[in-house]
Amino acid sequence: MSEAIAGRGAPIAQMTVRQYLLLAAYNAEGMQNLGFAWALLPALQRVHGRRGEQLGAALARHLEPVNTHPYLSAPLIGAVAALEAEGRAEQAARLKQMASGPLAAMGDQFFWVGLKPMAALLSVAALLAGWQWGFLLFVALYALPQLVLRAVLVRWGQARGREAIAVLTRADLPGWTARLALLGGAAAGGLAVGAGFQLGGVPAMTALPALSLSAYLIVRRGVSPLLLLYLAAGLCLLLAAVLPGGGPS
Secondary structure, X not given: OOHHHHOXXXXXXXXXXXXXXXXXXXXXXXXXXXHHHHHHHHHHHHHHOOOOHHHHHHHHHOOOOEOOOOOOHHHHHHHHHHHHHOOOHHHHHHHHHHHHHHHHHHHHHHHHXXXXXXXXXXXXXXXXXXXXXXXXXXXXXXXXXHHHHHHHHHHHHHHHOXXXXXXXXXXXXXXXXXXXXXXXXXXXXXXXXXXXXXXXXXXXXXXXXXXXXXXXXXXXXXXXHHHHHHHHHHHHHHHHHHXXXXXXX
16 A cells, blocks of 8 residues: 555545545535545545645545445545555546445434434433433434544545445445434334333333333334334324323322
């Protein structure tokens, strides 16, 4: 690998910071192309110089339309930078186009269908249980991990090159998504019971096993835990209307 990129100096740090702004210049024609090229620019400048025809040609290659999951763009940016440093520009452009779709699908399912609803459900359940700092669960389970993961994945993608993308595509992210969804379903059941306890008193706790099991089985049949979150919120509003003076004794 080229010493220009293998040094892991300023280009890696700059690319790491810039990839957080991938969607800042999202547009209908090129989608994430401007953000991707801007994140990659420090590495391209290290390889081709800060100006000139070679740099212009490299930027033009990476201004082609691209659309992937913003979190999993991190290893792709790193891998593309590594290929550019090795002088394999065509392979870099081809990897970006071929890998962006699968990474988008995996990222959408894992982060936005599995992890985010699960973290939100657990956080709301903690708030209903009386822990006023329950929102910190969401920060700990989702907000901070994705920020740290994206920083790590840029460096990892640069170090492993195309192999990093192959490892991600072979990873069992759909399996982990299913596990997170089941946990979110159980949390939705607990959320509904917590609402009943807060508004209806101790007898509402008798519904805990039935509601938790029902939520688990519903998610097993493919229903999104995010939908369960909306249903649980609706149940809270219904209980508040029916039992305005309710609450634990």
